[in-house]
Amino acid sequence: MKIAIIDYGIGNIRSILSAFENQGANVFLTSDKGEILKSDGLVLPGVGAFSHGMKNLESYGLVDVIKEYAALDRPLMGICLGMQLLFEESEEFGKTEGLGLILGKVVKLPTKDNQNENLPHVSWNKLNSNKVPWKNTILADTEEGSDMYFVHSFVAQPRDSYNILSLTEYLNYHFCSSVKKGNIYGCQFHPEKSGPTGLKIINNFIRMCEA
Amino acid sequence: MNKIRVVARIDVKNEFAIKGIHLEGLRKVGNPNTMARNYYNDGIDEIVFMDAVAAYYDRNSLSELIQEACKGVFIPITVGGGIRTIDDIKNALKSGADKVAINTKAVKDPNFIMQSSKIFGSQCIVSSIEAKLIKNGKWEVYTDNGREPTGKDVIEWAKHVGELGAGEIMLTSIDKEGTKKGFDIDLYKSVAKSVSIPIIASGGMGQGADAVELLENADIDAIATASVLHCKMESVQEIKNTLLQHQIKVRI
Numbered sequence: 001m002k003i004a005i006i007d008y009g010i011g012n013i014r015s016i017l018s019a020f021e022n023q024g025a026n027v028f029l030t031s032d033k034g035e036i037l038k039s040d041g042l043v044l045p046g047v048g049a050f051s052h053g054m055k056n057l058e059s060y061g062l063v064d065v066i067k068e069y070a071a072l073d074r075p076l077m078g079i080c081l082g083m084q085l086l087f088e089e090s091e092e093f094g095k096t097e098g099l100g101l102i103l104g105k106v107v108k109l110p111t112k113d114n115q116n117e118n119l120p121h122v123s124w125n126k127l128n129s130n131k132v133p134w135k136n137t138i139l140a141d142t143e144e145g146s147d148m149y150f151v152h153s154f155v156a157q158p159r160d161s162y163n164i165l166s167l168t169e170y171l172n173y174h175f176c177s178s179v180k181k182g183n184i185y186g187c188q189f190h191p192e193k194s195g196p197t198g199l200k201i202i203n204n205f206i207r208m209c210e211a
Numbered sequence: 212m213n214k215i216r217v218v219a220r221i222d223v224k225n226e227f228a229i230k231g232i233h234l235e236g237l238r239k240v241g242n243p244n245t246m247a248r249n250y251y252n253d254g255i256d257e258i259v260f261m262d263a264v265a266a267y268y269d270r271n272s273l274s275e276l277i278q279e280a281c282k283g284v285f286i287p288i289t290v291g292g293g294i295r296t297i298d299d300i301k302n303a304l305k306s307g308a309d310k311v312a313i314n315t316k317a318v319k320d321p322n323f324i325m326q327s328s329k330i331f332g333s334q335c336i337v338s339s340i341e342a343k344l345i346k347n348g349k350w351e352v353y354t355d356n357g358r359e360p361t362g363k364d365v366i367e368w369a370k371h372v373g374e375l376g377a378g379e380i381m382l383t384s385i386d387k388e389g390t391k392k393g394f395d396i397d398l399y400k401s402v403a404k405s406v407s408i409p410i411i412a413s414g415g416m417g418q419g420a421d422a423v424e425l426l427e428n429a430d431i432d433a434i435a436t437a438s439v440l441h442c443k444m445e446s447v448q449e450i451k452n453t454l455l456q457h458q459i460k461v462r463i
Contacts, residue, residue, distance in 0.1 A: 014307040018281045048332065120334045122378065122409070123213040124256060124462045147214065147462040149287060151309075151334045193287050193309065195251070195462075 001210050003027045004039035006066070006082075008056045011047035016079065019192035023203045033065045041209030042069050046081030050090035050106060050154065053081050054098065063099065070101050075208040076184045077138065080152060083179060083186025087156050102181045104158035110173050118171055119153040125189075127166040127177055138185050138204045139165055139178065146197045148177070148189035155188065183208070213409075214460045215426060216256040216433035217450055219440055220413055221246055222263040223273065223292075229263055230441055232389035234341070234357030237263060240441045244279050250440055251284040253447040256462055258288050259312065259381070259411075259435060261339075263356055265293025274306040281307035291339050291381075292356075300327055304335070312381055314339040315354040318361050318368075321375055328376030337411075338377035340369060342398055343385045350398055357385045365398070366405050373406045380410050381435065387415025391438050394421055399429040411435050419445055419453030426459055 005016060007029040020027040020043075027043075030036060044066065046053050057063050070076055078086045087098045090106035098106070111118045124147040127139070134140055150168070155175040158164055168177035168188070179186040185205065191198035221228050221243045228246055231237040240246075247258050258280070262273050273290050280288060290303045291312025303311050317324050317338060328336045341357050342350040342365040350365035369380055382402055384395035394415045403410055409432035416422055416436040425431060439445050445453075451461045 012304050012307065012309065014278070014305065015281050015285070015309075018307070019285055022282065022285070120332070120378070122334050124216070125214075192285055195254075195286055199285055 001026055001040045002038070003041040003043060003206065003209055004030050004036050005043045005045060006036065006062060007031045008060045008062055010053055010056050011045055011081070013045050016043065016045050016192045019199060019202050020206065023199055023206055025206045031060045031062060033061070036062075036065050036069060037072075041075045041205065042066070042077070044076070044078040044082035044085060046079065046085065047151070048081060050081065050084055050092040050098070051096040053085050054096055057085070066099055067101065070184055073183050075205060077205050078186040079192070080188060080190060083188055084154060084156055086179070086184060086186050087158070090154065092154055101184055102158060102163055102179060102186070103160060104156055104163070106154050106156050109153055109155050109170060109175065111171050120151060121153065121170045122151045124148065125150050125168050125170065127168060128174070130161070130164040130167050132162060132165055132180070134165065137165060137180055138187070138201050138208070140204050142197060142200060148191070148194040148198060150177075150189045152188060156186070213432060214462050215431075215454060216411075217447060217461060218257040218259055218411055218433050218435040219247070219250040219255045219447075220259045220261065220435040220437045222261045222437065223276065224263045228441065230389065230437055233385055234388050243276055246441065247280050248283045250447055251286060254451065254462075255286065255447045257286055257433070258284060260288070260290050261312065262292025274302055277303065277306040277308050289337055291337070297327060297330060300331060300335075304331070310335050310337050310379070312337040312339040314341060317372065318352060318354050318363065321371065324372055324375040324377050328378065333376050333378035336377050337379045337381050338372035339381045339383070340365060340372070341383045341385055344395070344398070348397065348401065353385060357388070366401055369402045369406050373408045377408060379408055380406065381413055382410055384414040388413070389438060390415055391417030391444075393417060394425040396425055396428050399425060399431055403430040409433065417444070419450040422450065423453060423457045423459065426454070427457070
């Protein structure tokens with residue numbers, strides 16, 4: 001069993017690698033099409049701006065590879081910006097097209113009077129239920145109200161509410177903190193920085209890749 | 212309101228964790244990695260590694276330590292001490308740090324805060340400020356781990372680093388640091404009133420009750436402690452329990 005972490009020149013991936021290794025996964029960094037398509041699970045990490053992320057995926061020639069991988073119905077997980085890239089488009093710095101694997105768009109976190117003062121949202125914050133069952137998902141055996149670590153200014157708004165696996169509240173706004181569509185998952189929080197609960201979520205994903 | 216973060220601060224000299232009083236008289240207290248893992252396992256929210264002598268010797272050397280820490284510590288890690296170029300930040304992040312704390316370089320060249328926060332994002336840039344009381348209600352900024360006075364006023368400097376794009380301020384009271392006699396509450400009250408970015412209070416905590424006293428009086432986002440944990444006076448869970456008993460929200 002091999003899990004590929006996509007290396008497209010963005011963000012700090014060492015801690016994601018360490019977290020997967022810590023949970024016993026055979027995990028490797030790659031930007032090679034063949035290796036990606038052969039892997040049993042795929043992780044799309046990322047921090048920073050949406051447009052920068054898409055540009056890098058394009059220049060590494062990975063956009064179609066990820067779409068092809070998703071069509072194989074093997075487990076795929078986007079983390080932070082990686083989750084946002086799964087959607088159709090983002091309004092960050094004008095409109096940028098995303099991977100379009102999940103219907104919906106990415107918008108700036110609504111704040112009071114649209115002030116940027118409270119952004120980015122950098123905090124431990126709770127995972128709340130969206131009445132979508134967590135059983136057999138990456139959130140299996142995670143308790144409602146668990147604290148996860150967030151660092152972001154933008155959030156995904158899935159078109160279909162049933163894709164929203166969990167909600168998290170910031171400044172009275174409930175945003176989608178994790179998403180599921182078939183075998184495609186996304187976490188807005190950083191499971192690799194969220195202590196034992198985060199590791200449990202990574203472990204759940206690894207089990208799916210083994211299945 | 213965000214949850215109050217409890218942060219373990221580990222000052223490092225060569226390969227040892229060290230602790231002084233008023234940032235001086237440093238003595239070895241253990242292996243920084245073992246300590247970080249223990250605090251992580253006990254529920255700490257963040258770890259800050261500070262190279263205590265880096266600025267003084269004009270170097271920074273924590274990347275190996277960070278790489279090792281990342282294998283067993285799955286929470287945000289900040290690294291500080293001797294960060295003075297964009298490449299230093301790149302190296303720290305590549306080694307697995309999430310944030311860097313910058314003091315001496317920022318005082319010498321304030322634009323460094325602006326430049327680095329533009330490249331890496333504000334969430335990545337922590338302005339570390341060392342404050343020493345000069346008279347009632349007035350504190351001076353120090354650099355080089357409490358060695359060098361700068362003539363700058365702490366409140367004005369704190370406002371300025373916020374404007375330049377720092378995402379957070381780690382504010383250390385040199386007067387209280389290592390004393391275990393409680394925080395300089397006036398300092399944190401004054402600075403918190405003047406800035407909108409989160410403040411990590413560092414220096415003086417001797418028990419959970421000190422944190423309660425601070426948090427009930429000043430709008431602070433995180434408390435950093437070294438002595439309490441290094442000397443095993445209280446565990447992370449004991450500190451958090453004390454906060455919870457006073458209706459202060461923390462990650463459990």
